[in-house]
Amino acid sequence: MTMHLGWFSTGRDEGARNLLSTVMRKRDEGLLDIDINFVFCNWEVEEEPTHPDYAQRAKFFAMVRSYDIPLLTLSWKKLCASMKDAKKEEWRLCYGKRMRQLIYGNHFDLGVLAGYALMMDGDSCSRFDLMNLQPSLPGGPKGTRQEVINSIIAVRAEKHGATMNICTSKWEEGPAVTYCSFPLNTPQYRKKWLDFDEALGKRSVDLLSKDEVETTDLFKSIKLDSERREPPLVAYTIKMFADGNATVSHGKFTADGRQLAPYDLTVAVDSALDRGEI
Numbered sequence: 061m062t063m064h065l066g067w068f069s070t071g072r073d074e075g076a077r078n079l080l081s082t083v084m085r086k087r088d089e090g091l092l093d094i095d096i097n098f099v100f101c102n103w104e105v106e107e108e109p110t111h112p113d114y115a116q117r118a119k120f121f122a123m124v125r126s127y128d129i130p131l132l133t134l135s136w137k138k139l140c141a142s143m144k145d146a147k148k149e150e151w152r153l154c155y156g157k158r159m160r161q162l163i164y165g166n167h168f169d170l171g172v173l174a175g176y177a178l179m180m181d182g183d184s185c186s187r188f189d190l191m192n193l194q195p196s197l198p199g200g201p202k203g204t205r206q207e208v209i210n211s212i213i214a215v216r217a218e219k220h221g222a223t224m225n226i227c228t229s230k231w232e233e234g235p236a237v238t239y240c241s242f243p244l245n246t247p248q249y250r251k252k253w254l255d256f257d258e259a260l261g262k263r264s265v266d267l268l269s270k271d272e273v274e275t276t277d278l279f280k281s282i283k284l285d286s287e288r289r290e291p292p293l294v295a296y297t298i299k300m301f302a303d304g305n306a307t308v309s310h311g312k313f314t315a316d317g318r319q320l321a322p323y324d325l326t327v328a329v330d331s332a333l334d335r336g337e338i
C-alpha cells in the first residue's frame with residue numbers, strides 16, 4: 061500500500077533540492093511506493109526577494125510545482141515579528157498550531173524534515189510521526205552542518221556521517237532511526253589533516269575563526285562527503301517504512317511491536333553512490 065509523506069523543507073540550498081529530487085526519482089523508478097501529499101516551507105513564495113537565499117528558495121518552489129505537489133507556506137519571520145515580546149517557546153507553539161491548521165487537510169503517514177531549518181514544536185511532534193535529517197552521527201555533536209563539522213575537526217574524529225532521527229519535543233535528542241558513516245582516517249583524509257595541521261601551526265584549533273576553518277580543504281571535503289550521502293540515506297530510510305519493515309509510533313522506532321536500535325545504512329548508501337544510482 062502506498063505510503064503518504066509530508067515533506068518539510070526550508071529550501072535554502074541545492075542540497076534541499078537534491079533531497080526532494082532523489083526521493084521523487086526513486087519513486088518514479090519504482091524503488092519507493094510513496095506519494096508526497098504536500099511540501100511545507102517556513103518561507104512564503106515571494107518573501108524578502110533581497111534575502112541571500114531567495115534565489116535558492118525560488119528554485120526549490122519551482123521544483124515543487126514541477127512535481128505538482130501542493131506547496132504550503134507559513135512565514136516564520138512574519139509571525140516572529142508579530143510576537144516580538146513572546147518567549148521563544150510561546151512563539152514556537154503558536155507557529156506549530158498555525159502550521160497544523162494548514163496541513164490538517166493533507167493526510168500523511170510520515171513527515172520527513174529534510175533541510176528544514178526550524179525546530180518543530182512539541183505539540184506537532186506528539187500529533188504526527190516525524191523524522192528529521194541530522195548532519196551528524198548518533199550521539200554526535202548538535203547544531204548546523206557547519207557547527208557539527210567544526211566540532212568533529214576540533215576533536216579529530218575518525219568518522220562522520222548523517223542520521224535520521226524521530227522528532228520529539230527534545231528535538232535533536234529524538235531516537236535515531238538510521239544512519240550512515242564514512243571514515244576520516246583514509247590516506248586521502250590523512251593528507252588533508254596534515255595540511256590542516258600545517259596551516260594551524262602552533263595555534264590551538266579553538267583559536268581559529270569560523271572562516272579560517274571553513275575555507276580549509278579538510279572542512280570542504282568533510283562537508284561534501286557528508287552532503288552526497290544524505291539523499292541516499294533519506295531514500296533508503298523511507299524505503300524501510302514504505303516496504304513495511306519498520307514504523308514510527310508514539311516517538312519510537314519499531315517493527316512488529318519491538319523497539320529497534322538505529323539501523324546502519326552505510327553499505328546501502330555507499331553502494332548506491334558507487335553505482336551512480338543517486
